[in-house]
Every structure is written in C-alpha cells, then in structure tokens.
Amino acid sequence: MNAIEAEKLTKEFQIYQSRKGLTGAFRDLFNRNYRTIRAVNEVNISIPQGEMVGYIGENGAGKSTTIKMLTGILQPTSGELKVNGFDPHNQREEFVKTIGVVFGQRSQLWWDIAVQESFTLLQKVYRVDNQKLLDRMIEVLNIGELLDQPVRKLSLGQRMRCELVASLIHQPSLLFLDEPTIGLDVLVKENIRQFLREMNKEFGTTILLTTHDLTDIEALCSRVIMLDKGNIIYDGGLTKLKQEWGEGKKIHLELDQEISLEHLGQLTEALPVTWSKNEANTKLFTASLQGNSVTASEVLSLLVTSGVPIHEMQIQEVSTEEIVRKIYQEG
Amino acid sequence: MVQFQIFWEYVKQYMKARLAYRLDLVVKFLTDLISQSFNLIFIIVVFGHTKQLGGWNQAEVVFIYGYFLLPWAIFGTFFNLWSFNDRYIIKGELDRVLTRPVHSLLQIIMESMTPESLIGVVTGLAVMGYGASQLNLDWAWYDSILMILFTLGGVLVYGGIFIALTSISLYTDSKTDIQPIVFNVSNYGRYPVNIYSRFVQFVLTWILPFAFVGFYPASFLLDRGDWRFYAYITPVVGLVYFSIAVLLWNRGIRHYRGAGN
Numbered sequence: 001m002n003a004i005e006a007e008k009l010t011k012e013f014q015i016y017q018s019r020k021g022l023t024g025a026f027r028d029l030f031n032r033n034y035r036t037i038r039a040v041n042e043v044n045i046s047i048p049q050g051e052m053v054g055y056i057g058e059n060g061a062g063k064s065t066t067i068k069m070l071t072g073i074l075q076p077t078s079g080e081l082k083v084n085g086f087d088p089h090n091q092r093e094e095f096v097k098t099i100g101v102v103f104g105q106r107s108q109l110w111w112d113i114a115v116q117e118s119f120t121l122l123q124k125v126y127r128v129d130n131q132k133l134l135d136r137m138i139e140v141l142n143i144g145e146l147l148d149q150p151v152r153k154l155s156l157g158q159r160m161r162c163e164l165v166a167s168l169i170h171q172p173s174l175l176f177l178d179e180p181t182i183g184l185d186v187l188v189k190e191n192i193r194q195f196l197r198e199m200n201k202e203f204g205t206t207i208l209l210t211t212h213d214l215t216d217i218e219a220l221c222s223r224v225i226m227l228d229k230g231n232i233i234y235d236g237g238l239t240k241l242k243q244e245w246g247e248g249k250k251i252h253l254e255l256d257q258e259i260s261l262e263h264l265g266q267l268t269e270a271l272p273v274t275w276s277k278n279e280a281n282t283k284l285f286t287a288s289l290q291g292n293s294v295t296a297s298e299v300l301s302l303l304v305t306s307g308v309p310i311h312e313m314q315i316q317e318v319s320t321e322e323i324v325r326k327i328y329q330e331g
Numbered sequence: 332m333v334q335f336q337i338f339w340e341y342v343k344q345y346m347k348a349r350l351a352y353r354l355d356l357v358v359k360f361l362t363d364l365i366s367q368s369f370n371l372i373f374i375i376v377v378f379g380h381t382k383q384l385g386g387w388n389q390a391e392v393v394f395i396y397g398y399f400l401l402p403w404a405i406f407g408t409f410f411n412l413w414s415f416n417d418r419y420i421i422k423g424e425l426d427r428v429l430t431r432p433v434h435s436l437l438q439i440i441m442e443s444m445t446p447e448s449l450i451g452v453v454t455g456l457a458v459m460g461y462g463a464s465q466l467n468l469d470w471a472w473y474d475s476i477l478m479i480l481f482t483l484g485g486v487l488v489y490g491g492i493f494i495a496l497t498s499i500s501l502y503t504d505s506k507t508d509i510q511p512i513v514f515n516v517s518n519y520g521r522y523p524v525n526i527y528s529r530f531v532q533f534v535l536t537w538i539l540p541f542a543f544v545g546f547y548p549a550s551f552l553l554d555r556g557d558w559r560f561y562a563y564i565t566p567v568v569g570l571v572y573f574s575i576a577v578l579l580w581n582r583g584i585r586h587y588r589g590a591g592n
Contacts, residue, residue: 013588068589073429075585089585093432101430108427110442112348124340125431127333150348 001085003174003206004047004070009079011040011065039065041230042079049173050204052196054217054238057227058328063210064178066227070208071101071176084174097126100167104179108163109151115162116147119169126170137165140195157188164192168199174206175199181216193219214320228328238320245323250316251287251296256309258282267306273299283311337433341441349447359447367454370396370521385526390465391553392522397458398478398552399521399545402485404451410490411443413510416500418443426589436494436580469554480566481548487569488543489517494576501583513539521545524558536561543568 017033018025040062047053057063068074069081072088072095081088086095102108109118123129138144141161146154154162160180167175177196181189197220199205211217217224217238224241226234234241264275264285271294278284287299296315303310349356374396378389387395419425419439428438463470496510516534520541524532535542543565551562 065589068426071430073426074587074589092429093434096430097432099430103426106423106427108430110344110348112351113344117344117347121340121344124337125433 001049002046002082003049003051003084004045004208005080005082006043006045006070007080008042008044009040009066009069009081010038010042010077011062011069011074012077013037013039038230040069043227043230043232045225045232045235047206047208049206050200051223052200052207052209052221054214054221054224055208055210055227056212056214056217056224056324057210061227062230063227067176067178067208067210071099072096097170098172098174100170100172100175102160102163102167102175102177102180104160104177104182107151107159108166109159111152112150114148114150115143115154118151118162118166119147122166122169128170130171133171134165134169137168137195140198141165141191157184160184160188161192164195168205171203172205173203175208177207177209177211179211180209181211181213189213189216196220214324218320226324226327234327241323242318242320245326249289249296249318251289251299252314252316253285253287253303253310254281254312255283255285256311259285259308261285264303264308267308268299268302271299271302334433334437338437338441341444342446345444345446349445356447359445360450363448363451364454367400367451367458371458385523387523390462392462394459394462394466394553395523395545395549396521397455397460397462398549400451400455400458401478401482402489402544404448404455405482405486406489406493407448407451408446409440409444409486410493411445412439412493412497414443415439415497420500423589425587429584429587435584436577466553468552474552477562478548478552481551481562484566484569485544485548487566487573488540491569491572491574491576492517492539492541494573495579498576498579498583501580501587517541517544523550540568540572 013036014034015037017035018028019033043062043066045066055063055066065074069076070083070088072083072092075089084095084098086098088095109115110121113121119134123134138147141164143158143161143165146158146162151159151162164180175196181192184192193216196207200207207220209216209221222238223236224234224238225232261275261277264287268275268287272290273294274288274290276286276288278286289296289299300310300313371393374389374392377384378392382388384392419428425435428435428442431438492513493510496513499509516539519527519531519535520543522545524535524542524546527535532542543561547558547561548565550558
C-alpha cells in the first residue's frame with residue numbers, strides 16, 4: 001500500500017472580488033462577484049511507504065493547500081485521495097492518529113504550558129505510552145534541558161526540535177513537514193536532518209517535506225515533486241533533475257599574469273565556453289561552460305598545456321536553487 | 332471514558348498554567364463578583380421604585396437571578412468561545428486542532444475553558460438562598476434533581492446558541508459582530524418574561540430561547556404553575572439547540588478554508 005495515493009486531486013476556492021470605489025462597495029452589498037480559483041489542479045501523487053520526498057514550489061503554487069488536503073484539514077473539491085488507506089477529511093479522527101504534522105510557522109504545542117506537559121498531554125490525546133521512544137528523541141534532539149520551560153519562552157530552534165518530537169510521539173508512519181528549518185541556524189538544521197534520517201531508516205517513516213531551503217531537500221530527499229500554479233511540473237529523482245537542468249557550470253580562475261580575453265577564447269575555441277573578466281581585478285577570469293557536453297577538466301587541461309599560468313581556481317557547480325529558478329523561469 | 336480522561340488531563344494542565352498567574356486569577360474572581368453584585372443592586376434599585384414587577388416581588392426576581400447564575404457560570408466555564416475567530420481562524424490554530432484525533436469542538440472547548448468561573452455556581456446558590464429565605468417555598472425532594480436537570484438544559488441552550496454563532500466564522504472570513512448582540516439578548520432571560528411584549532416573549536422562547544436558561548425553570552422552582560410546561564421541556568430544548576449547533580459546526584468544518592500562510 002502506498003502511503004499517499006492521490007488522483008486528479010483538485011481544490012478550488014471561491015474568492016470574493018470587491019468592486020472599485022464607494023459605488024462599487026455599495027453594489028457589492030447586493031450583488032457579489034465571485035471568482036473561482038484553482039489552487040491545486042488535478043494533481044496525481046503516489047508516494048510509497050518509507051520514501052522521503054521533497055515538495056517544492058513558489059509561494060502560492062498550491063503547496064500548503066495540497067498539504068492541508070493530505071492532512072485532512074481541507075476537503076478536496078474533487079479527485080481521489082487515500083492517505084495511509086484513509087480518506088483524510090472524512091475519516092479525520094482515525095486518520096490523524098497515523099500521521100505527524102509540523103507546520104514551521106505555527107506551533108503545534110501549547111503556548112503556556114511546559115514542554116514536558118505538552119508531551120504528556122499528547123501521549124494522552126493519542127493514547128500512547130512509549131516513554132522509551134520519547135526519551136530517545138529527547139536525547140537525539142538534545143532538548144532535555146528545555147522540558148520544564150513553557151513553549152513561549154523557547155527560541156525558534158529550540159521550539160522546532162520540540163515540535164518534531166511532539167509530531168512523532170505516537171510513532172506515525174507518515175510525517176508532514178512544512179518549512180521545518182525556516183529561520184534556523186546551520187547546527188540546528190543539521191541536527192534535525194540527522195534525526196529525520198534516523199527516523200526514516202529505523203521506522204521506515206515516510207516523510208513529505210515542503211521547504212524553500214533546497215539544501216534540506218538535497219540532504220534528505222531522493223525525489224522531488226515540483227509544483228507551479230497548481231500543476232505538477234516535475235516529479236522524479238533529484239539527480240535526474242540535476243542532470244537535465246544542471247547545465248552551466250562555472251570555473252573561476254586567478255592567473256599569475258594578465259591575459260587578454262581574446263587569447264583565452266582562442267585557446268578554448270573548440271569547446272562551448274565563454275569567458276568573462278573581472279572589472280576590478282584584471283587577473284580574475286570566469287569561464288562559463290555551456291551544456292553538459294564539456295567538463296571542467298577538459299577546459300583546464302587545455303589551458304595548462306597551453307601554458308596559461310593558473311594561480312588559484314574554483315569550480316562552481318550549479319545549485320539546486322538555481323536549477324529550480326531556471327525551471328520556473330522557463331516554465 | 333477515554334474522552335473524559337483527556338478532558339481531565341486538560342483541566343489539570345490548565346490549572347497549572349493558570350496558577351502561574353496568581354494575580355490574574357484573583358482579578359478574574361473579583362470582576363466576576365463585582366459584575367454579579369451590580370446586577371443584584373440593579374434589581375434592588377428597581378424595586379425601590381415599585382413593589383411588584385409584572386406580578387413578581389423583589390425576593391422572587393432575586394431568586395430568578397440567582398438561579399440564572401448557575402447555567403451562566405457553567406456556560407462561562409466551558410463555552411469560552413469569544414476569541415475563536417481571532418485565535419483559531421485568523422491565527423490558524425484550527426489547523427493544529429484538526430490534526431489531532433479528538434473532535435474539533437471538544438478540543439476547542441477543552442483548550443479555552445476556564446474552570447475558575449465555576450465559582451459563579453456558589454454565588455448563584457447564595458443569591459438563590461437569599462431570595463428563598465424571604466419566601467415561603469415548598470421545596471420537594473425532587474425539586475433539587477429537577478433543578479440540576481434544568482440547569483444542564485439551560486447550559487445546553489446557551490452553549491448551543493453560542494456554538495452556532497461561532498460556527499459562522501467557519502463559513503465566512505469576515506468578522507461578524509452578532510455575538511455581542513445576541514449576548515445582550517441573553518440577559519433578558521433572567522427577568523420574568525411576562526413583563527415583555529408578546530413578540531419578545533416569543534423570541535425568548537422559540538428563537539433565541541434564553542427564557543429557558545433563567546426564567547422558566549426558576550418560575551417552576553418558585554411554585555408558579557403558569558410556565559410549568561416550559562420548565563419541563565427545558566432539557567429537551569437544550570438538547571435540540573445543542574444538536575443543531577453541533578451539526579452546524581460539523582458542516583462548518585467541511586467548509587473551512589484554512590488560514591493563509
């Protein structure tokens with residue numbers, strides 16, 4: 001059984017459009033204009049048990065709406081949806097026992113009571129009592145010292161780690177993470193990623209992660225689903241994504257002496273490379289490699305055999321972020 | 332049973348959090364007490380000008396007010412839904428509630444209850460006792476049982492109306508000011524309904540049945556037979572209104588559009 005199975009999943013919203021000016025407002029009183037917006041448009045998603053999937057898209061692409069349908073918060077307008085074998089909205093109370101949810105921008109914990117009390121309360125709400133797992137999560141995420149503090153006094157990073165523990169207290173087989181590392185420092189991010197990898201490996205927890213920070217996805221996910229204006233525009237492996245779109249490597253060179261751009265151009269004439277010069281420092285050059293047909297080493301060996309005195313060099317890979325930006329720009 | 336355990340857990344947690352703000356708690360007690368005394372003083376002032384109000388004397392009206400405080404206090408304890416729109420819709424806390432395996436309304440009631448308001452029951456009983464001491468009431472053994480049933484019925488009426496009004500937030504994004512208006516109407520229920528016009532009586536009985544919260548049951552306990560039928564159906568009216576409210580709520584949850592990010 002797949003953890004998530006969605007077919008032609010669609011969500012429409014009615015948006016009330018106000019007319020201009022005072023007369024318009026007056027007319028709105030009697031006759032309102034509604035416009036239907038398709039936030040999610042016939043999306044098909046199928047995620048097997050145990051996979052870690054990154055779900056990305058720009059603001060307003062329909063990410064949150066999808067997640068809210070998958071978690072049972074919103075009822076889909078149309079389409080088939082089975083998550084962990086349940087209809088999320090209509091079997092909500094049974095269904096949510098099998099999932100964990102972390103919304104980065106909203107706390108899942110009770111603001112006024114101590115973290116430990118929140119955990120106890122959640123254990124009661126989910127009717128579970130697996131202190132061993134809880135103790136271990138507390139240790140791995142290093143939140144032992146925070147347990148007696150009220151949630152409102154925690155820093156963002158501290159709170160986030162507590163939220164993670166809270167979301168996994170009932171050992172769900174499927175975990176939804178919406179922007180879990182937003183605004184966190186590198187160490188906390190790494191800690192959280194490590195923890196997620198562990199949970200996935202040990203318990204086979206399926207993880208669906210939405211984020212703006214693509215390093216999260218690189219660190220955790222083997223598969224990405226990309227959403228744009230309510231439609232899936234890419235669904236597949238991260239490496240494949242990089243191969244297909246990851247063209248345009250750059251080599252930054254610092255030479256021992258000044259060389260003209262034309263000379264460099266002539267040397268690499270046979271290769272699809274364009275050169276540019278740093279305006280401030282005349283010894284700095286950048287070679288932009290087009291396409292995937294040429295490797296950095298080919299370029300470098302050409303230069304070295306031609307006697308170009310290279311002092312320092314740096315190869316710049318295209319980041320996932322740039323790839324994603326490119327995909328969105330080119331549609 | 333499990334629901335009750337969870338409920339009790341919430342009460343404990345609430346009290347822990349609440350006791351951390353001692354001053355707040357004292358202030359709450361005092362304001363409750365002051366507003367109740369003002370209502371009482373109002374009744375006494377009115378009767379400074381007249382001996383009878385629609386055939387009711389001062390002690391009886393005080394008794395009715397005292398009785399009204401019982402369902403009122405219990406309602407205030409569990410149906411503290413005033414900030415629902417701000418807290419759960421605009422701030423989006425309903426999203427969290429909907430990812431937990433307990434009925435959404437029950438969770439919200441548990442999260443926003445204020446057990447300290449129950450002290451109003453004691454005040455109410457005291458006011459009732461004061462009124463009764465000046466009257467010659469024929470208190471049968473089953474009157475106490477009926478009083479409890481009537482009180483619960485009144486709580487359900489009150490709760491039902493306010494849950495129904497609160498569910499409006501689930502259907503529309505815009506803020507409605509209907510709650511305070513209805514809340515004002517609710518005060519009418521603690522005076523004898525026969526002092527109002529026929530229209531108001533009708534509204535207080537069948538549309539916004541606040542007369543079932545205070546007057547009808549209290550008049551029965553005061554041995555006035557004229558409204559006996561209404562007193563008896565109090566629990567039924569409570570159940571009907573509350574059931575309708577829960578249905579509206581459940582439907583509203585289907586309509587819920589979620590807070591934007």
